[in-house]
Amino acid sequence: MIQDIAPWKLRIEYEPRTPAPEDFVFDFNREGLLLRQGESLSFPTLKEWLALPGEHGTEQLIFAFRLEHEEEKEREMRFFLVLRQPNCEIPVTEGWERLPAKALWGYGWGWPAFAGITAFHLHSWYSSRRFCGRCGCPALPGEKERSLVCPQCGGVEYPSIPPSVLVAVRDGERLLLTRYNRPGTPRYVLVAGYVEAGETAEQTAAREVLEETGVRIKNLRYIGSQPWGLSGTLSLAFSAELDGSDAITWDKEELSEACWMNRKDIPPVPNEESITMKIISAFRHGEW
Ligand SMILES: [Zn+2]
Numbered sequence: 001m002i003q004d005i006a007p008w009k010l011r012i013e014y015e016p017r018t019p020a021p022e023d024f025v026f027d028f029n030r031e032g033l034l035l036r037q038g039e040s041l042s043f044p045t046l047k048e049w050l051a052l053p054g055e056h057g058t059e060q061l062i063f064a065f066r067l068e069h070e071e072e073k074e075r076e077m078r079f080f081l082v083l084r085q086p087n088c089e090i091p092v093t094e095g096w097e098r099l100p101a102k103a104l105w106g107y108g109w110g111w112p113a114f115a116g117i118t119a120f121h122l123h124s125w126y127s128s129r130r131f132c133g134r135c136g137c138p139a140l141p142g143e144k145e146r147s148l149v150c151p152q153c154g155g156v157e158y159p160s161i162p163p164s165v166l167v168a169v170r171d172g173e174r175l176l177l178t179r180y181n182r183p184g185t186p187r188y189v190l191v192a193g194y195v196e197a198g199e200t201a202e203q204t205a206a207r208e209v210l211e212e213t214g215v216r217i218k219n220l221r222y223i224g225s226q227p228w229g230l231s232g233t234l235s236l237a238f239s240a241e242l243d244g245s246d247a248i249t250w251d252k253e254e255l256s257e258a259c260w261m262n263r264k265d266i267p268p269v270p271n272e273e274s275i276t277m278k279i280i281s282a283f284r285h286g287e288w
Pocket of ligand 1: 134
């Protein structure tokens with residue numbers, strides 16, 4: 001899956017570090033992430049980024065994360081994020097391009113895609129919380145932890161990571177699949193939805209399946225989780241069994257289709273980078 005980047009391991013814990021010339025820089029703006037032009041994802045180093053035209057400097061950078069080599073602990077890559085004011089842009093010059101964050105998904109897998117998507121999650125949070133939500137004063141990054149602190153009222157915000165739930169409902173040899181009712185989502189997926197205030201993830205699973213498809217579930221089992229930086233969420237995946245009637249009444253506003261599909265009729269998935277596709281593929285191959 002997208003977060004499986006062995007032999008590298010994400011070390012997301014915040015460290016108040018000073019960037020070094022060989023460290024990597026994530027520079028997002030409205031057009032996307034600054035990358036070296038080429039076939040693969042390649043981020044500018046601090047040295048390269050500083051040499052680009054425009055007014056920018058290391059005071060705009062904040063530590064994002066490290067990638068640590070699992071076997072050789074002294075090998076690591078460090079990444080910093082640009083916290084830029086909206087009106088301060090770096091023009092794209094020869095040899096560089098900007099790619100929308102969504103395009104990172106599908107640009108080849110491995111640590112660069114996961115690093116770029118995780119950086120996008122951090123960028124989305126920092127850039128949408130530039131002002132304190134209570135008093136409107138410009139917020140400042142916390143010094144010892146990944147937070148935003150209001151110098152006026154003392155309010156503190158931490159990265160927003162709302163949990164969502166995925167449910168793979170089976171009835172014998174059949175799996176409950178849905179398709180979203182919006183352009184660009186032709187694929188079959190699993191029932192999914194956000195956890196609401198006051199709910200347990202288990203209650204969300206039962207509610208979302210009932211709301212989206214009209215069926216009830218039993219024997220809910222936790223499968224695993226996946227960070228999904230493009231939407232800034234954490235997906236919690238479950239399997240469940242049909243409880244009672246198999247009659248489907250799908251939510252026409254949200255879905256274009258919901259159906260029970262026999263194991264042998266499930267089309268191959270394009271990749272197994274998302275936990276949804278991995279679960280569907282495993283069912284298709286008779287692994288559960
Ligand atoms: Zn405030």
